[in-house]
Amino acid sequence: MWLFRRLEDIKDTDRDRVGGKAAALALLAKKGGRVPPGGCITVQAFRDFLSFNGLVGKIAIELGRKELKDMRWEEMWDASQRIRNLVNGGTFPPDMLREITSFANTLLGGKSAAVRSSSLSEDSASASYAGVHESCVDVKGEKAVMESVLHVWASLWSDAALLYKKELGFDPASGGMAVILQKLVRGEVSGVVFSLDPVRGGGIVIEAVPGLNKRLVDGRTEPHRWSVERGSGGRISYSPPSSSAKRSGKKTAGLLKAERVREVARLALSAEKLFRSPQDVEWTFRKKDLFTLQSRPITTTPDAGLSKRSVFDLSLKRSFENLLELRRRIEGELLPAMAEETRRMRDEDPDEMSDAELAREIERRTAVLARWNRTYWDEFIPYGHGARLFGRVYNDLVKPRDPHEFVELLRTGRTLSMQRDAILAEMSAMVSRGKPSLMAVRKGGPTGAARFDALRKRLFSQFGMISGDLEDHRKLAAFLAKMPFGPRKGKPGGRAAAAGLEKRFLSRFPKKDRRRGLELLDLARSSYTMRDDDNVYLAGIERELKKAADEARRRKDEGLVRGGSKRTLSALLRQKLVSGLHKPPARGKTGLARERGAAEVRAKQLRGQPASKGIVRGKARVVVDPGQIKDLERGEILVCDSIGPEMTYAVSVAGGIVERRGGMLIHGAIVAREYGIPCVTGVPDAAYAIRTGDDLTVDGYLGVVTIRKRPM
Amino acid sequence: MNSGASLSRIKTVLKGQGLGILATRGEVYPYQNIVSYSVSGDLKTMTFATSRASMKYANILRCPHVAIFVDNRKNTEQDLIDAVGITALGDAKELSGAEERRWKRTLTARHPYLEEFVSTPGVALFAVRVKVYYAVSRFQDVEELVMR
Numbered sequence: 001m002w003l004f005r006r007l008e009d010i011k012d013t014d015r016d017r018v019g020g021k022a023a024a025l026a027l028l029a030k031k032g033g034r035v036p037p038g039g040c041i042t043v044q045a046f047r048d049f050l051s052f053n054g055l056v057g058k059i060a061i062e063l064g065r066k067e068l069k070d071m072r073w074e075e076m077w078d079a080s081q082r083i084r085n086l087v088n089g090g091t092f093p094p095d096m097l098r099e100i101t102s103f104a105n106t107l108l109g110g111k112s113a114a115v116r117s118s119s120l121s122e123d124s125a126s127a128s129y130a131g132v133h134e135s136c137v138d139v140k141g142e143k144a145v146m147e148s149v150l151h152v153w154a155s156l157w158s159d160a161a162l163l164y165k166k167e168l169g170f171d172p173a174s175g176g177m178a179v180i181l182q183k184l185v186r187g188e189v190s191g192v193v194f195s196l197d198p199v200r201g202g203g204i205v206i207e208a209v210p211g212l213n214k215r216l217v218d219g220r221t222e223p224h225r226w227s228v229e230r231g232s233g234g235r236i237s238y239s240p241p242s243s244s245a246k247r248s249g250k251k252t253a254g255l256l257k258a259e260r261v262r263e264v265a266r267l268a269l270s271a272e273k274l275f276r277s278p279q280d281v282e283w284t285f286r287k288k289d290l291f292t293l294q295s296r297p298i299t300t301t302p303d304a305g306l307s308k309r310s311v312f313d314l315s316l317k318r319s320f321e322n323l324l325e326l327r328r329r330i331e332g333e334l335l336p337a338m339a340e341e342t343r344r345m346r347d348e349d350p351d352e353m354s355d356a357e358l359a360r361e362i363e364r365r366t367a368v369l370a371r372w373n374r375t376y377w378d379e380f381i382p383y384g385h386g387a388r389l390f391g392r393v394y395n396d397l398v399k400p401r402d403p404h405e406f407v408e409l410l411r412t413g414r415t416l417s418m419q420r421d422a423i424l425a426e427m428s429a430m431v432s433r434g435k436p437s438l439m440a441v442r443k444g445g446p447t448g449a450a451r452f453d454a455l456r457k458r459l460f461s462q463f464g465m466i467s468g469d470l471e472d473h474r475k476l477a478a479f480l481a482k483m484p485f486g487p488r489k490g491k492p493g494g495r496a497a498a499a500g501l502e503k504r505f506l507s508r509f510p511k512k513d514r515r516r517g518l519e520l521l522d523l524a525r526s527s528y529t530m531r532d533d534d535n536v537y538l539a540g541i542e543r544e545l546k547k548a549a550d551e552a553r554r555r556k557d558e559g560l561v562r563g564g565s566k567r568t569l570s571a572l573l574r575q576k577l578v579s580g581l582h583k584p585p586a587r588g589k590t591g592l593a594r595e596r597g598a599a600e601v602r603a604k605q606l607r608g609q610p611a612s613k614g615i616v617r618g619k620a621r622v623v624v625d626p627g628q629i630k631d632l633e634r635g636e637i638l639v640c641d642s643i644g645p646e647m648t649y650a651v652s653v654a655g656g657i658v659e660r661r662g663g664m665l666i667h668g669a670i671v672a673r674e675y676g677i678p679c680v681t682g683v684p685d686a687a688y689a690i691r692t693g694d695d696l697t698v699d700g701y702l703g704v705v706t707i708r709k710r711p712m
Numbered sequence: 713m714n715s716g717a718s719l720s721r722i723k724t725v726l727k728g729q730g731l732g733i734l735a736t737r738g739e740v741y742p743y744q745n746i747v748s749y750s751v752s753g754d755l756k757t758m759t760f761a762t763s764r765a766s767m768k769y770a771n772i773l774r775c776p777h778v779a780i781f782v783d784n785r786k787n788t789e790q791d792l793i794d795a796v797g798i799t800a801l802g803d804a805k806e807l808s809g810a811e812e813r814r815w816k817r818t819l820t821a822r823h824p825y826l827e828e829f830v831s832t833p834g835v836a837l838f839a840v841r842v843k844v845y846y847a848v849s850r851f852q853d854v855e856e857l858v859m860r
């Protein structure tokens with residue numbers, strides 16, 4: 001079975017060996033198209049590589065952790081990184097390496113290459129997989145070329161590919177990946193042409209950017225656009241990029257002259273005729289020559305077939321420049337605005353408002369919370385991608401055995417929740433010494449210990465979330481008494497280890513680029529910290545709305561409101577957002593522990609994702625309603641659907657954490673790693689399969705939770 | 713009975729397969745699991761790995777006597793004649809130090825996908841010192857091979 005084929009030797013019948021893109025390029029070349037010289041590393045080579053490195057079983061284990069349909073995008077991203085690491089860490093069988101490098105050296109003669117994906121399912125009429133798999137452009141040197149081949153192979157299981165497979169119902173383990181290796185044609189103008197407008201239908205659409213089209217494909221550069229009527233001599237209309245139009249005020253541009261626009265349009269039509277379906281063709285002009293880089297069938301949009309949620313998930317992947325801008329906006333504008341809004345609300349006491357004022361205030365606060373919730377989804381959540389971007393760069397450069405090693409580098413120990421927990425620790429230590437007494441704390445008011453009172457004031461004013469339960473001074477006293485030695489300190493030894501990893505990471509950059517590495521690390525640390533802090537900020541606003549709603553409920557329950565105000569307040573309290581503040585979340589299905597005829601089915605061992613290393617055994621504390629978090633005893637295993645903002649204060653006393661929601665960068669996982677608490681996330685139905693009191697072992701290395709014994 | 717021929721047949725089945733059924737003694741009933749195993753060239757030792765939180769681990773700690781069943785059936789009627797089932801009986805011992813490292817290499821050479829699993833702190837590596845093999849073939853032919 002051959003491992004490599006020159007493009008000119010590929011036959012029409014080779015599609016299942018070379019993938020859709022390579023087969024299309026070979027056909028184009030055969031029919032007289034100008035295609036950069038190159039060849040294809042076949043699907044057989046990919047399979048031999050996997051076998052040679054024992055990766056078939058490892059990838060099957062990785063993909064078998066959980067059914068694809070039950071995975072969130074974050075979990076897919078984590079899985080794709082683990083697989084990418086496995087593939088990147090593999091070695092080529094010697095014969096394969098010789099064959100590929102010998103061809104590459106002859107083809108390239110020291111010049112740059114383009115290394116493109118050509119998967120078996122790619123570019124078929126039903127699924128284009130556009131932008132789902134990786135392509136590496138301007139790759140120079142034998143080592144870099146071979147590394148790019150590994151990246152392309154691994155991208156068979158990229159997060160976007162897994163998302164597509166989930167939505168289209170494909171088996172994640174299926175498929176195969178061939179790789180196209182071509183001499184890079186360094187064109188002066190490059191772009192894509194659609195033989196049929198993918199949005200409006202009708203004409204031909206051309207997009208172009210100066211230089212290589214990588215910046216166009218990954219969305220970093222806004223293109224020049226032309227619409228061309230189909231048929232020879234069709235009318236051309238031009239739209240410049242918005243930035244250049246503003247700058248120059250011109251309505252036309254010289255990036256492509258009319259004659260060249262027509263030549264590109266003809267290329268699209270001939271590809272359409274050849275493949276008998278509308279085509280999306282990548283092209284480049286070098287001097288007078290027009291090259292075809294790839295041609296694939298048009299699907300309606302790049303996101304065709306994906307749900308709205310999946311389109312949103314994929315939009316979270318941002319460029320470094322985009323994230324820097326987001327950071328500036330979040331740190332410079334959004335967080336100060338949020339703090340100011342919270343402060344203003346805190347200054348307006350609902351107790352002192354008339355009924356009508358209170359009703360207006362609830363409406364206003366509901367709108368404020370809704371607005372910040374939108375900001376949370378539109379700006380804070382995408383900012384979390386900074387940590388992921390760093391992780392990918394770290395893994396590609398450092399090639400660690402553990403693909404999540406990079407997270408150790410991001411832990412700063414300075415998250416807001418850790419600052420809050422430090423306050424709690426100090427307060428509990430004071431109570432354990434009897435200064436102040438628990439009795440005095442329970443009563444509220446001055447305790448006689450000035451430092452304690454100052455800390456309590458700061459706790460309530462700065463960390464809104466905690467006072468939801470602990471404003472009640474008796475509850476605060478009970479919580480402090482439960483942890484007489486204070487919550488655990490941050491994970492020991494972390495700083496020295498992180499310094500070592502940082503040094504290792506930066507050493508992979510050439511000296512002149514080291515600053516870029518530092519900038520990326522700094523951005524990632526800020527993004528990682530923000531993933532935890534955003535909850536604290538949002539909870540502050542939620543708390544102020546809750547205060548107003550509580551006051552309205554009190555007046556209503558005590559019969560203190562009359563007339564129109566009563567109807568208004570009742571209507572407001574029925575509103576989803578306000579009422580949701582006081583009710584436990586809807587219970588999910590109790591799938592894993594239920595009666596089935598004569599038998600009871602119970603979970604014994606559950607698999608999720610390892611999110612924080614360590615092994616711990618302890619009693620389970622299942623928390624379905626966030627209010628139950630106060631029952632968590634020191635050393636118990638916290639089992640929940642997800643750790644909400646109002647729960648994080650108690651997490652530091654947990655011995656272990658088990659969450660239904662999956663991902664390495666979710667709040668629970670971040671807090672767990674900061675404290676060195678073993679944690680498994682992404683356990684389906686965790687809060688329903690496990691019962692309070694179950695004797696559990698949490699293995700944060702393997703991502704496994706074992707129910708050892710159940711109380712009778 | 714030619715012990716050389718039996719040994720060779722048992723070796724063919726054990727080397728040809730990678731998964732077997734491990735039986736341990738539970739508090740009341742036997743307990744069985746599929747395990748990935750490796751076997752030494754002289755057939756005296758079989759190895760497998762398991763999480764220390766597992767039921768089989770707890771069972772072995774309580775009682776080290778175990779059985780491992782390996783067969784080569786293909787789920788066809790012809791299995792009645794062609795399939796060979798091997799049962800190994802012996803005592804399981806958790807390994808540590810140099811012994812653990814050596815057998816870990818053997819196990820992961822046979823099952824590369826276990827590399828990460830056997831390297832995590834919660835996983836124990838066991839060696840079963842085989843005392844006797846039973847080989848069942850052609851429906852009812854049974855051979856016993858006592859290891860020395």
